[in-house]
Amino acid sequence: MRKLLFIAVLVPLVLAAGWYYFHERTLPGYGPLYREFAYISNGKSNTVTVIDLRSFRLVRTLQVGAEPTGVAANPKRNEVYVVNSGSSNVSVIDAEQNKVVATIGVYGRPYFIDVSPDGRRAFVANSGSDNVSVLDLDHRSVAATLHVGGSPGLARVSPDGSIVVVTNRADNSVSIIDTARLAVRSAINICIHPEDIAILPDSTKAFVSCSGSGQVASIDLKNDKLLALLDVGKSPVSLALKPDGGELAAFNFDAGSMSIIETTGNEVSGSYLIGTQPTRGVVSLDNSRLYISNFGSNNIAVYDIDLGKVVAYLPVGTHPDALALSQNQNYLLVVDSGSGDLAVIQKRQPKKKFEPSEYSLLTIIPVGMQPNQIVVKSFLATKLLEGR
Numbered sequence: 001m002r003k004l005l006f007i008a009v010l011v012p013l014v015l016a017a018g019w020y021y022f023h024e025r026t027l028p029g030y031g032p033l034y035r036e037f038a039y040i041s042n043g044k045s046n047t048v049t050v051i052d053l054r055s056f057r058l059v060r061t062l063q064v065g066a067e068p069t070g071v072a073a074n075p076k077r078n079e080v081y082v083v084n085s086g087s088s089n090v091s092v093i094d095a096e097q098n099k100v101v102a103t104i105g106v107y108g109r110p111y112f113i114d115v116s117p118d119g120r121r122a123f124v125a126n127s128g129s130d131n132v133s134v135l136d137l138d139h140r141s142v143a144a145t146l147h148v149g150g151s152p153g154l155a156r157v158s159p160d161g162s163i164v165v166v167t168n169r170a171d172n173s174v175s176i177i178d179t180a181r182l183a184v185r186s187a188i189n190i191c192i193h194p195e196d197i198a199i200l201p202d203s204t205k206a207f208v209s210c211s212g213s214g215q216v217a218s219i220d221l222k223n224d225k226l227l228a229l230l231d232v233g234k235s236p237v238s239l240a241l242k243p244d245g246g247e248l249a250a251f252n253f254d255a256g257s258m259s260i261i262e263t264t265g266n267e268v269s270g271s272y273l274i275g276t277q278p279t280r281g282v283v284s285l286d287n288s289r290l291y292i293s294n295f296g297s298n299n300i301a302v303y304d305i306d307l308g309k310v311v312a313y314l315p316v317g318t319h320p321d322a323l324a325l326s327q328n329q330n331y332l333l334v335v336d337s338g339s340g341d342l343a344v345i346q347k348r349q350p351k352k353k354f355e356p357s358e359y360s361l362l363t364i365i366p367v368g369m370q371p372n373q374i375v376v377k378s379f380l381a382t383k384l385l386e387g388r
Contacts, residue, residue: 041068042368076119125152148175167194190217232259240281293320316343
């Protein structure tokens with residue numbers, strides 16, 4: 001009887017120790033000043049959850065404004081910005097302290113924010129007031145308010161920082177903003193209900209998904225003109241651009257498919273069934289893998305770009321939506337909007353005997369109600385350096 005009791009106690013301890021050893025072995029090494037956090041906006045909790053990506057633990061839950069939606073990180077300073085749609089303002093988070101340090105008022109029903117490459121300005125599309133707020137991030141104030149078209153959804157800054165493209169959903173158009181003059185330089189009629197925007201790395205072209213007409217518009221940003229309307233699947237809701245800019249994926253929510261677009265020739269090279277209600281995608285920095293969240297089938301499709309096919313389906317929580325990759329590209333972060341959690345998927349070199357797959361679910365972390373967006377911010381803790 002004592003032997004059985006000893007075994008019953010020992011086996012769980014050995015399994016737990018083995019899991020801990022494996023878990024610790026798979027986490028990357030970090031220097032003492034390195035920080036990497038994921039920020040998740042929780043639309044129905046009025047909070048932002050902060051996850052430490054060095055340990056995959058929840059470190060803080062921040063109260064922000066009402067109905068937080070868009071979230072963006074500053075590329076030049078250790079700050080993160082959260083758009084609060086219900087309270088029409090932007091919360092500024094100090095990433096080193098992980099606390100809200102300022103609130104900037106904007107206009108009605110903002111949903112999205114993007115930051116300029118120099119980190120000095122941010123652009124907020126206010127869908128309820130048909131304008132874009134230009135934020136001065138040095139002074140944490142509104143520098144200008146620019147009138148655009150009806151119900152602007154997104155305002156995307158070009159990689160060179162010279163222009164901002166705004167999708168006007170009610171007008172079926174885009175507005176082009178000159179960032180040097182802080183003025184709208186043109187409006188271009190495109191297709192029905194424009195949604196997402198992808199801009200090529202050289203800032204010469206923009207592609208816009210139009211969910212109402214099943215098309216993607218190609219726009220010449222040097223001459224402000226429509227180049228082509230590309231037929232894709234039903235309800236393309238978002239886009240994912242390869243880092244090299246050569247190909248673009250459109251996710252057709254109501255068709256359960258993905259369309260691949262060759263950006264140079266403005267051609268659809270093919271459409272593929274990918275899962276039920278695909279919503280978002282993210283491409284690895286080496287241009288090899290595309291990860292797609294299938295909102296309706298509660299999984300992630302892993303598409304091998306070189307092979308041109310899906311190589312894995314990874315089950316996650318309920319209604320996966322926004323996606324992000326860790327800085328080292330070894331961890332895929334999946335926001336599950338239905339189950340209110342963050343699924344962390346690990347990519348590794350498999351060992352044939354013990355690990356037949358290169359992907360595994362590392363952990364699931366509860367966040368808040370109806371999480372909708374995520375951003376990753378990695379940096380060296382400068383305040384610690386200054387204090388030495």
